[in-house]
Amino acid sequence: MESWKLKLQGSWNEIKGKIKQKYGDLTEDDLIYEEGKDDELLGRIQQKIGQSKEEVKKWIESL
Numbered sequence: 001m002e003s004w005k006l007k008l009q010g011s012w013n014e015i016k017g018k019i020k021q022k023y024g025d026l027t028e029d030d031l032i033y034e035e036g037k038d039d040e041l042l043g044r045i046q047q048k049i050g051q052s053k054e055e056v057k058k059w060i061e062s063l
Helices: 003-022 038-049 053-062
Strands: none
Touching: 003 038, 003 053, 038 053
């Protein structure tokens, strides 16, 4: 499993807080995490912040 997915599963509430601090225009609906729908979440974040999926993955891994 990719490390960004493991990070989501392990500490999603902490990561979500950091994402909201950096990107205040993301809503709770944008940040809903459901098991098995990692790519969907990634797509919503990517669409809102205007970065590629790879850039978002790397950023999540760095948190």
